[in-house]
Amino acid sequence: MYDHGLPALFAVFVWWFSTGAIIYLNHLPRHTLRWSMGGATVLCALCLYGLAETAGDDGVSAVYLAFVFGLLAWGWHELSFFMGYVTGPRRTACPVGLRGWRRFVCAMQAVLYHELAIAATAVGIVAMTWGQPNQFGTWTFLVLWWMRQNAKLNVFLGVRNLSEEFVPDHLGYLKSFMARKPMNLLFPVSVTVSTVIAVILVDRAVDPAASAFQAVGYTFLSVLMVLAILEHWFMVLPLPAAALWHWGLSSRRGRDRTGSDTTSGAGRTAPSQTIGDAARGPVLQATGAVTQTRQDHIRPTAAVRFAAAATGME
Numbered sequence: 001m002y003d004h005g006l007p008a009l010f011a012v013f014v015w016w017f018s019t020g021a022i023i024y025l026n027h028l029p030r031h032t033l034r035w036s037m038g039g040a041t042v043l044c045a046l047c048l049y050g051l052a053e054t055a056g057d058d059g060v061s062a063v064y065l066a067f068v069f070g071l072l073a074w075g076w077h078e079l080s081f082f083m084g085y086v087t088g089p090r091r092t093a094c095p096v097g098l099r100g101w102r103r104f105v106c107a108m109q110a111v112l113y114h115e116l117a118i119a120a121t122a123v124g125i126v127a128m129t130w131g132q133p134n135q136f137g138t139w140t141f142l143v144l145w146w147m148r149q150n151a152k153l154n155v156f157l158g159v160r161n162l163s164e165e166f167v168p169d170h171l172g173y174l175k176s177f178m179a180r181k182p183m184n185l186l187f188p189v190s191v192t193v194s195t196v197i198a199v200i201l202v203d204r205a206v207d208p209a210a211s212a213f214q215a216v217g218y219t220f221l222s223v224l225m226v227l228a229i230l231e232h233w234f235m236v237l238p239l240p241a242a243a244l245w246h247w248g249l250s251s252r253r254g255r256d257r258t259g260s261d262t263t264s265g266a267g268r269t270a271p272s273q274t275i276g277d278a279a280r281g282p283v284l285q286a287t288g289a290v291t292q293t294r295q296d297h298i299r300p301t302a303a304v305r306f307a308a309a310a311t312g313m314e
Contacts, residue, residue: 004219007215007220010197011220012219014068015223016072018071018075019259020248022075022248023166023213024250024251025079025083028254029253030170033083036083037080037085041076044072044075044076045078047068047261048071050065050066050069050137051069051070051137054134054137055132055133055135056134057133057247058134058213060216062134062213063134063216063217065137066219067136067137067140067217070137070140070144073125074144074286079113080114082171084170087113088108088111088112088114089109091110092173093175094173104156107177110173110177118145121262122142123269134219135218140220143224143225143228147224150186150228155179156178156207157182158183159181159184159187159236160235161171161234161235161236162178162180163241164178165242175262182236183236187235191229191233195229197225198225204220205219239293251259
């Protein structure tokens with residue numbers, strides 16, 4: 001129980017809660033994002049330090065810490081991407097009709113800085129923990145990277161459920177790179193490879209010769225791989241997987257109810273005002289001004305006529 005059941009429950013909860021927390025923070029009003037990003041950056045730095053410190057410790061508690069540190073370090077990349085701080089040189093939608101390799105290149109331009117930042121962090125973590133007994137924090141980060149890369153490619157190539165509601169408004173252009181299809185050719189390959197890896201990890205976790213340190217560590221990695229496989233199946237099956245993190249979208253619903261802006265700047269349009277209303281505004285104002293001028297011109301004439309009638313001049 002302590003070597004497998006408890007670590008499995010812990011991994012599922014941390015994965016579920018951290019994902020929902022990231023979704024919640026991403027959909028808060030724009031003026032809060034820099035504070036969230038600042039706090040996440042400090043936390044990420046502490047996690048990287050923690051990964052280096054726990055790498056030489058082969059105790060069970062060190063495995064728990066390394067797992068959390070690796071997951072939170074990964075969370076920084078998710079947060080920085082969806083908040084729009086580390087994305088790519090392209091910030092516009094994919095041109096209509098673009099296909100094949102050109103579409104892939106266009107999509108890569110939208111996430112290039114994000115991918116380079118992940119690769120740089122992975123290299124740094126591997127370098128910090130190289131040759132140390134506790135590699136589970138490193139492998140946690142790498143497994144999460146594997147999960148996300150496969151998910152991105154499958155969404156790009158086409159799946160049934162895109163979970164578009166999780167994309168913040170300021171990254172709406174990313175939806176143009178998503179494709180809705182029943183399935184794509186990469187999907188069965190992704191699921192098969194992930195399943196093979198999961199089986200290997202589970203086998204190591206339940207190995208009678210494994211120490212408590214190894215059993216807990218491989219259980220963490222096994223659970224992450226199983227979750228990756230489930231996430232992939234959620235992409236193509238008619239299941240409301242998004243309901244798992246419905247609470248994370250409460251920040252977006254609350255912002256919509258209060259009419260908070262999703263953009264900033266002098267050219268902002270009020271949430272209740274449509275583009276057509278904004279365009280008609282100057283015309284209506286000009287029409288009102290002309291009407292008022294005509295009324296101001298007519299009123300004196302009517303007054304004169306009334307005075308003339310009263311004095312018998314008319």
